[in-house]
Amino acid sequence: MASIISSKPRKVAVVGAGPVGCLAALALAKRGWAVDLIEGRPDMRLPSSKAATQQRSINLAISHRGIAALEAVDPAAAKRFLKAAIPMRGRMIHKLSGELDSQLYDRDGQCINSIDRALLNEGLLEEAAASPKIRILFNHKVIAADFDDQSLTIRDTTSNAELSSHFDFCIGADGSFSIIRRQMTRAVRMNYQQEYIRDEYVELKMPAGRDANGEPAFLLDPNHLHIWPRHSFMLIALPNQDKTFTCTLFAPTTELDHLLSADQILTWFKSYFPDAVRAIGEKTLVEDFVRNPRSVLICTKAKPYHYRDRAIILGDAAHSMVPFYGQGLNAGLEDVRILSTLLDEEGVTSSAPIYDHPGNYDDRRLSSALQRYTDTRHEDLVAITDLAMDNYIEMRHSVTQLGYLFRKTLDNVLYSLTSPRIVSLASLIPTLAKSPYPTGKPNGWLPLYTMVTFRPDINYATVKQKAARQATILAWLTWIGVLLLGVVGSWIAWIMREMLVNYLVNSK
Amino acid sequence: MASIISSKPRKVAVVGAGPVGCLAALALAKRGWAVDLIEGRPDMRLPSSKAATQQRSINLAISHRGIAALEAVDPAAAKRFLKAAIPMRGRMIHKLSGELDSQLYDRDGQCINSIDRALLNEGLLEEAAASPKIRILFNHKVIAADFDDQSLTIRDTTSNAELSSHFDFCIGADGSFSIIRRQMTRAVRMNYQQEYIRDEYVELKMPAGRDANGEPAFLLDPNHLHIWPRHSFMLIALPNQDKTFTCTLFAPTTELDHLLSADQILTWFKSYFPDAVRAIGEKTLVEDFVRNPRSVLICTKAKPYHYRDRAIILGDAAHSMVPFYGQGLNAGLEDVRILSTLLDEEGVTSSAPIYDHPGNYDDRRLSSALQRYTDTRHEDLVAITDLAMDNYIEMRHSVTQLGYLFRKTLDNVLYSLTSPRIVSLASLIPTLAKSPYPTGKPNGWLPLYTMVTFRPDINYATVKQKAARQATILAWLTWIGVLLLGVVGSWIAWIMREMLVNYLVNSK
The missing domain is CATH 3.30.70 (Alpha-Beta Plaits)
Structure with a gap:
């Protein structure tokens, strides 16, 4: 067994300077780690890049999980972004007849926020550029990664030169078609699925x-x-x-x-x-x-997300989902918050250990934090990926159906009866700062949308389980309601028939 | 619309010279196509390669589907291989106590055949080497494929030189970690799963x-x-x-x-x-x-298997499965037989069409044969991949359980009662030669193992459906049996009690 004789400042390579990559870089820089933020595309803040990025992506709807993650790393920036966002209180259904129907997201008026993806990304890039611990390399495309050797092969796309870069720890935040994920599959037995x-x-x-x-x-x-x-x-x-x-x-x-x-x-x-x-x-x-x-819309699932103490994938690189719950980016930003909390919990420091004799030893604290991340986060990410797929049918079809509207009303009535308190994001943040997974189970009746969107203190897997239980109860209540309606209806019909008969008999 | 003005001999690149790649090369050479069979490893027939290949892979159990595929391409070779194989009539269960229990595979004594993977592979390589239409390139590693441009980039690992090779059509038979599949995912939206x-x-x-x-x-x-x-x-x-x-x-x-x-x-x-x-x-x-x-054991699923009229993946490249049904190679060889039949049915000729003006046109007959392959074959391959996984539990656990042995006996009794005929492979081959998917549904009761292993005229998806229906019936019959046993038992107990009471009364 080797023992630690010294240590050196930790060097991290974050691949991909999208919102998740930027937030990860900021979170690690805040811990005192030296970060290289490596991006294949040009700086999106340059006027020459604007046109290309503008027609590319769906607007973002940022909600409590994303905001809580921004708050955890940079509260001032979180407030600035929220100011630039437009709050949306609910869905406005446009029927074919032209009729409008407003369906609020939350009984207590909580909102999701429409924000320009470019605006958010540029804002986070500004923050990263201002940090003395972060060096941003644009036009640098990672073409290979050797995690045992702890090196990246990078092509500088402006000069076309190839260079090699050392890292202690590597974060792949390089999107659905992640090169870091692909390179990781060579080192680790990764279960992987794309659809x-x-x-x-x-x-x-x-x-x-x-x-x-x-x-x-x-x-x-x-x-x-x-x-x-x-x-x-x-x-x-x-x-x-x-x-x-x-x-x-x-x-x-x-x-x-x-x-x-x-x-x-x-x-x-x-x-x-x-x-x-x-x-x-x-x-x-x-x-x-x-x-x-x-x-195209692609849905991916992977496990594990990490390799030893060397690398982890976050955001779309680990879990692309369809955009129908507005949770893709929120889950990606939450990845960063949860990883940070686990690094805290395992006591991972800003310097990497150096061992007393040659060998291939891991920083056990870091690898244990990453292992815990894979173990706890996978079920949640599978849950939200599946919920996002289910929500497409709700958005394009169910919202127009009478049965859906009835169940939704009942859902809200039960919510009012059992959960009278208003839970605001501000009240949840102190809890979230302590642990990514609060031990307490959520009490009372909570609509699915509320749990997914406004309750970052409930993890996605618990959300999915609780929602499934509530859906069963709702289905039973609906049937009982239909039955009662039938009984009451028959009774009224019977009384009316009696009255009619009496009337006819009397009038004879 | 372009029209055909001329044609040229078709050139095929088959990547991977395992049993499936060799059989594919032989099948296409038989159609008059010019084949390059490209293999990254050295010629396994050379003495220097022997040691490396010998400790690498599970023995093969070749059964009716594999044999039917060999028969379709090269009946003489099929007979030769079968001669070198050792027939296995059933499973011999070794209990912990040392007791032995023989469980026959088939009522009619049909066998699966143990064959050395190297022996089969070498035999097929010999056949390929003897064909004037096939050129075998050993030590040639494909490193990239451009299917629109119809070219492969290949590294000659002996000289380390890189070369480019043109093809009209490319077959990826390069195993679980297929480079052709990986390159295809760049051209086509491939759903893919590995576990x-x-x-x-x-x-x-x-x-x-x-x-x-x-x-x-x-x-x-x-x-x-x-x-x-x-x-x-x-x-x-x-x-x-x-x-x-x-x-x-x-x-x-x-x-x-x-x-x-x-x-x-x-x-x-x-x-x-x-x-x-x-x-x-x-x-x-x-x-x-x-x-x-x-x-390691990996299980993969993909869809589609083809890209336009340019490429297709066969065997493990398309569907790695766990080895517990002995069907991995059988399914791979069957891929070749089914592809050949579809090429026949669509009337694909040995020459590729040349169009009257530049453009990127497909040979519609070939692309339609490949499309039909993906459409019909996917459900079958998913079925056998899942059945193989299920069979692991049967082999390592269920075979020792009383309930299993009872159901198996009942299964065989029902088989005897409803299907008195012996169906031999020889009798099936004329049907198989006509169409890969016979339209007639299998009649009577057939045990799952019999259908998977000895009935290549029933496709895997039908096998799985029929087996599921039969399993439900078996479960019901088992319950009824238990119930009857209970009733009869109680009745006997009651009679015995009465007799005892009578005896005691009389003896007083």
Whole structure:
């Protein structure tokens, strides 16, 4: 057995400078670790990069889990981001008839927040650039990783030179098609699963209108997430600071394949989304639809997330999910918070141990923190990935069904009866700072959406279990309700029949 | 639309010269296609390669599906291989007490066949080398594939030179960690799943004994597949031509991790497999166990298997499965037979079409054959992959349980009552030659093992469905049996009580 004779400052390579990579870099820099933040693309803050990033991604809906994670690393930044976001209180369902139906997310008025992905990412990059412990390398593409040798092979895409970089610890936050994950599968027996769903998405821009004074104004209520549910496909819209909306059409590839000419596109949109076509404008709609890429939706699961004390994957690199619960980024940011808490709990310090004789020893505290991360986090991430897939059917279809609305009402009634307290994010943060997994079970009746979105103190796996139990009870109550309605109905019918008979007999 | 003005001889690159790759090369050469068979390792027939290949893989149990596929491509070779194989009529269960229990595979005496993987592979390589349409390239490692450009980048590992090779059509038969599959995921949206099971395997050699005349002789009955089921792990043994047995221990990693010293190894083996230890010999056992690699078991699923008219993956590259149904290679060889039949059905010729003006056109007949392959084959391969996983529990645990033996007996009784005919492979081959998927449904009661192993005319998906239906019936019959036994038992007890009372009354 080797023993520790000395130590050296820990050097971390964070691969991928998206929101999760940036937050991970900030969290480790705060612990005193030296961080290289390595990004294959150019700096998105440069004017030359703007155009490319702008048409690429779904707006973000950041909610309590994401905010709690930002708060844990940089409370000032969290407040700044929230100021730039637009709160959305509920879903606004646009029926085919043009009728609107507002469905609030939470009884106590809690909101999710629409934020421009670029704005959030740039803000976090600014924070990272300002940290003396973080060095950001743009245009540096990782092409290979050797975790036993603790080195990355990187190509500088501006000079096309290849370089090798040493690390003590490596974080892969490089998205769904992660190179770090792919390289990890060579070192560790990783169970892995990827599934493309049958749908693709296309983004469209809804311009700002003008108010009475000629000032830019929202064309739809800005404090809602707008949904046009059309059963096998749907359109959604999220508000932006500049009074525009970003619309996203989700539809099966087979449906989109039929829309070839401007005529076909317009006819199709007009027949399913007439009010959206009026707001977007026919010309803009056709232009956007033809020019903007059709993007795929992929769902991935992996286990383990780590290798020894050498590497871990976070965010989409570890768990791509479909965007229908608005939890993809929230879960990614939460990954960082939970990893940080586990590093605290295991007492991982800012310096890496050096052993007394040559050998391939691990920093046992770090590897145990990473092992605990894989062990506890996997069930949660599988749960939210599955819930996100389920929610697509809810958004594009169920929200229009009477049975759904009845169950939802009952859900809220039970919530009111059993959980009278308002739980705010602020009240939860002290608990979250202590441990990622509070030991107490949530009490009372809580709607699924509330638990997923507004209760970062309940982990996703517990959410899924509790929701399944509640769904069974709701189904029973619905049946009992239908039965009672039938009994009462028959009784009333019987009384009315008696009265009619009496009347007829008496009137004879 | 482009039209065909001319054609050129079709050039195929088959990557991987294992049994599936060799059979695919032979099948396409027989159609008149020019084949490059590309293999990263050295020629296994060379004496210098022997040692490396010998300790690497589980013995093969080739059964009707594999034989039917060999027959379809090269009937003479199929006969030769079968001659070199040792028929196994059933399982021989070795209980901890040393007691033996023979469980036949089939009522009609049909057998599976133990064959040395190297022997089969070398035989197929000989056939390929003899074909004027096949060029074999050993020590040539594919490092990249561009399917739109129809080219492979290959490294000649002897000279370390990189070369580019053109193909019209590419077959990936390069095993579980297939580079062709990996490259295909860049061109096509492939759903993919890989799962390591908790168990590993180690091979051990059981030497030949001596008979009365001092000649080499088998130490166990050669016409059985021997199993030592020990619930959470097991040992199996398959006979070889030289009167030895190849034994394979399957056990959880956690179990194997405890066996560090020679003492620990021997104590463990002696307590669970005393008769096997005596036959193998203590010294050989410890030497083999320490020297031979601990190999992993991986299970993979993919879809689609093809890309346009350019490429397809076959065998382990498309569907690695655990070896507990002895169907991995059989399914891989069957892949080749089914692909050939689909090429026939779609009328794919030996020459590739050339179009009248530049563009990226597909040979529609070929791409439609490949599409049909993916569409029809996926459900089958998922079914056998799942059945193989289920069979592990049967082999290491269920075979020792009373309930299992009762159900198995009932299974065979129902089989005898409803299916009196003997179906031989020879009688099935003319049907198989016509279509990979006979339209007729199998009649009567057929045990699962019989369908998987001896009925290549029934596809795996149908096998799985029919088996599930039969299992439900068996479970009901078992319950009814238990009930009847209870009723009859109570009745007998009552009669005996009455007789006793009468006797006591009379004797007073």
